[in-house]
Amino acid sequence: MGMRVQPGVIGCAIRPVIATGARSLEEIMYDTAQAALADAGLTTDDIDGIVVASNDQFDGRAIAVMMASGSVGGVDRDILSTPSASEHAFIMGALRVASGQFRTQLVVSWSPTEVSSMPEAQRLGADPYFHRALPLDEMSAHALQASAVERSQPDARAAAAAVAEKNRTHGRLAWPDPVLQPAAGPLRWPIMPAMTSAPVTGSVAMVLAAPDFIAERGLTDVAWLRGMGWATEPSFLGDRDLATAPALVAAARQAYAAAGITDAATAFDLVEVTDATPYAELLAYEALSLCPRAEWAARSEDGSFARGGRLPVNLSGGVLTWNPVFCTGLIRIAEVANQIRGRAGTHQAAGVRNGLAQAGSGFAMQYQSAVVFSQEARS
Amino acid sequence: MSLDRVGIIGIGQSEFRSRRDDASYPDLVREGVSRAMADAGLELDAVQAVVYSLSPDAMLGIGNAERLGVDAVGGRNKPFLRINTGGATGISSVAAAYYHVASGMFDVVMTAGADKIGECGDSQTVLNKIWDPSYERPLPLGTINMLAMSGVRYMQQYGMTEEDMALVTVKNRQHASLNPKAHLRKVVTVDEVMESRYISWPIKLLDCCPQSSGGAAIILASETFIRDNRLDAVWITGLSHTAETYWMGDRMGVNPTAEHSGAHALGRSFEKTYRQAGITDPAKQVHVAELYAPFSNTEFHAIDAARLVSKHGESIGRLRDGEFSIGGRIPVNPSGGTLCTNAIAVTAMARVAETALQVWGRAGAHQVKGAKLGIASGNGGDHQIFGTMVIEA
Numbered sequence: 039m040g041m042r043v044q045p046g047v048i049g050c051a052i053r054p055v056i057a058t059g060a061r062s063l064e065e066i067m068y069d070t071a072q073a074a075l076a077d078a079g080l081t082t083d084d085i086d087g088i089v090v091a092s093n094d095q096f097d098g099r100a101i102a103v104m105m106a107s108g109s110v111g112g113v114d115r116d117i118l119s120t121p122s123a124s125e126h127a128f129i130m131g132a133l134r135v136a137s138g139q140f141r142t143q144l145v146v147s148w149s150p151t152e153v154s155s156m157p158e159a160q161r162l163g164a165d166p167y168f169h170r171a172l173p174l175d176e177m178s179a180h181a182l183q184a185s186a187v188e189r190s191q192p193d194a195r196a197a198a199a200a201v202a203e204k205n206r207t208h209g210r211l212a213w214p215d216p217v218l219q220p221a222a223g224p225l226r227w228p229i230m231p232a233m234t235s236a237p238v239t240g241s242v243a244m245v246l247a248a249p250d251f252i253a254e255r256g257l258t259d260v261a262w263l264r265g266m267g268w269a270t271e272p273s274f275l276g277d278r279d280l281a282t283a284p285a286l287v288a289a290a291r292q293a294y295a296a297a298g299i300t301d302a303a304t305a306f307d308l309v310e311v312t313d314a315t316p317y318a319e320l321l322a323y324e325a326l327s328l329c330p331r332a333e334w335a336a337r338s339e340d341g342s343f344a345r346g347g348r349l350p351v352n353l354s355g356g357v358l359t360w361n362p363v364f365c366t367g368l369i370r371i372a373e374v375a376n377q378i379r380g381r382a383g384t385h386q387a388a389g390v391r392n393g394l395a396q397a398g399s400g401f402a403m404q405y406q407s408a409v410v411f412s413q414e415a416r417s
Numbered sequence: 418m419s420l421d422r423v424g425i426i427g428i429g430q431s432e433f434r435s436r437r438d439d440a441s442y443p444d445l446v447r448e449g450v451s452r453a454m455a456d457a458g459l460e461l462d463a464v465q466a467v468v469y470s471l472s473p474d475a476m477l478g479i480g481n482a483e484r485l486g487v488d489a490v491g492g493r494n495k496p497f498l499r500i501n502t503g504g505a506t507g508i509s510s511v512a513a514a515y516y517h518v519a520s521g522m523f524d525v526v527m528t529a530g531a532d533k534i535g536e537c538g539d540s541q542t543v544l545n546k547i548w549d550p551s552y553e554r555p556l557p558l559g560t561i562n563m564l565a566m567s568g569v570r571y572m573q574q575y576g577m578t579e580e581d582m583a584l585v586t587v588k589n590r591q592h593a594s595l596n597p598k599a600h601l602r603k604v605v606t607v608d609e610v611m612e613s614r615y616i617s618w619p620i621k622l623l624d625c626c627p628q629s630s631g632g633a634a635i636i637l638a639s640e641t642f643i644r645d646n647r648l649d650a651v652w653i654t655g656l657s658h659t660a661e662t663y664w665m666g667d668r669m670g671v672n673p674t675a676e677h678s679g680a681h682a683l684g685r686s687f688e689k690t691y692r693q694a695g696i697t698d699p700a701k702q703v704h705v706a707e708l709y710a711p712f713s714n715t716e717f718h719a720i721d722a723a724r725l726v727s728k729h730g731e732s733i734g735r736l737r738d739g740e741f742s743i744g745g746r747i748p749v750n751p752s753g754g755t756l757c758t759n760a761i762a763v764t765a766m767a768r769v770a771e772t773a774l775q776v777w778g779r780a781g782a783h784q785v786k787g788a789k790l791g792i793a794s795g796n797g798g799d800h801q802i803f804g805t806m807v808i809e810a
Contacts, residue, residue: 042521095480100473100546101503104798107663116658122499137519163480270497273484288494
């Protein structure tokens with residue numbers, strides 16, 4: 039079923055790394071929200087509703103949405119929170135515009151790093167009887183998934199290494215002065231230090247609007263939402279085949295059906311995926327119908343997904359370049375929207391008309407989303 | 418623009434208790450889901466998307482505990498996301514499910530959740546962590562002393578007494594005695610309330626909600642689906658949220674942004690919701706109200722904010738006269754309300770569920786005769802995020 043009203047993205051602010059200490063978390067949220075509004079040419083007064091997403095354990099607060107009232111303009115406004123995932127905030131904001139009951143939505147997510155131990159905070163998300171005692175954190179879950187992928191596709195490790203190198207090369211262009219660093223703490227086999235990056239504090243905001251508002255304001259740099267899908271896998275890793283991504287297959291099916299896409303491999307000018315590890319990117323290739331796993335190694339090594347290749351993936355450098363853990367999914371969506379809008383900065387690709395964003399989060403990417411943008415509004 | 422209406426086609430609620438040692442957290446979620454599906458007469462395959470209702474993770478001691486509930490709601494490989502607006506979460510989740518359907522993308526959407534507040538140890542220890550760690554958390558604030566301060570100001574401004582507060586408890590316990598799902602069902606007297614120990618003056622033990630365990634679920638559907646499948650439904654005709662400042666100090670200074678004796682943002686939310694539903698005189702048009710009020714004193718400012726009376730503070734005398742009791746002018750919290758049952762993740766969902774059952778004529782022993790239009794509300798954060806809804810037969 040299609041959306042009643044087609045939302046368009048009219049403003050984005052991506053702040054993948056923020057030096058901590060100079061600004062409080064509330065000030066970071068304020069800065070990011072204001073930057074997205076400025077990008078859209080709007081003020082807070084133009085916003086009908088807000089959706090935020092953050093993680094209580096990372097924030098050290100029991101209901102993290104509360105402090106968003108003042109900092110992102112929530113006072114006297116309709117504000118909701120989707121703590122399940124940053125990308126879910128985009129979905130919720132888009133649904134609200136699509137309902138015809140809101141003309142504009144501000145979507146904001148953030149991910150601080152003040153927590154004393156990120157793996158310990160993540161471990162609290164494991165069930166207390168089985169997984170928590172393993173002990174399980176996100177890196178462990180990524181590693182279990184990587185192992186399963188390698189077992190099903192023996193040349194996956196070579197492909198993963200090529201993906202990591204590709205994204206780091208993209209990252210050097212996108213962020214000329216990055217402080218690239220491997221993830222802190224011990225990694226888990228087969229995840230190598232070069233396949234991840236350390237958590238950083240970051241935030242992201244997007245502004246969505248309805249077509250009548252966009253026309254009324256005469257806005258031209260718009261990334262129109264053509265389709266979106268989202269789905270979840272069960273939480274128990276033992277109930278899942280970690281070598282596959284069925285929730286992403288389901289999410290892509292929804293998004294492609296809405297956007298009228300029948301051949302995903304040729305439908306897009308670029309793609310952003312949540313490469314928490316390069317194995318996650320490889321799984322996304324397959325689940326998004328971009329490349330079967332038998333071709334992962336060949337396509338990764340021949341540059342098909344690199345800048346200048348057949349279908350560039352993660353021109354931003356992806357999570358492997360910057361890793362603000364909780365909001366990496368929403369950043370992928372904002373990156374594609376910016377590419378469509380011609381506002382991606384140093385890593386802008388030429389002639390981007392159609393793009394795809396994939397967002398994944400949770401243990402071994404339990405939550406999966408796919409978002410299709412186009413420069414053209416639907417007719 | 419002409420929109421398809423969004424209807425409620427199924428409701429499931431647990432019998433809420435202090436402890437549910439017989440049921441794990443996902444079991445409790447499933448309990449509400451199974452009952453709602455049976456009520457709707459549908460199978461889980463018919464549900465196209467799920468909105469998960471869960472307030473602070475810390476109550477369960479599991480981060481992002483919604484992940485553990487995926488199978489309990491039949492969410493595997495389906496659209497699934499979680500909402501958290503604190504105590505308002507339940508009504509916010511219904512609103513989120515409403516927007517799923519209203520977007521045109523889905524015909525049938527479920528919202529579900531559960532909580533085990535009765536088994537979390539001390540909810541106030543968790544709730545202290547909702548405040549800013551540097552400024553207001555160390556006072557130390559909890560939701561009881563936060564709303565005791567509201568009560569003191571309401572007393573000073575409108576003349577509410579502790580006996581008036583006790584009358585709210587007496588009324589709601591009387592209502593809850595008729596509701597088999599309510600947690601605290603024992604009828605109490607004003608004297609018993611007055612003799613209960615102070616928790617935070619002027620709030621006494623019997624002015625407080627319990628810590629409850631239980632689950633709930635509601636199924637929403639598009640008008641087209643409801644008509645095509647000849648289903649029975651009641652309709653959400655107005656909804657909105659409004660937030661106010663995070664900072665308690667900003668509500669009690671010389672020039673407060675929103676006076677803490679009242680519920681300013683709740684009133685603003687009701688304004689929008691009434692406008693959407695075409696309600697111009699709620700005191701005459703509303704037949705029944707389920708208003709989120711976890712402490713007896715807060716029911717007064719909720720009634721004021723919903724404009725069931727003509728001016729702030731008038732609710733005190735009207736309640737004394739029995740206008741808000743079953744059989745009165747506009748029964749408020751005929752289920753017993755939050756004061757008698759509070760499993761936080763689904764408390765505000767229960768307000769929606771009970772309002773829907775009332776206008777459906779299916780509320781059982783606590784049915785309000787002839788109710789066709791009802792209102793529901795939810796409060797979250799530090800009396801900060803408010804959701805409101807109008808439901809009609």
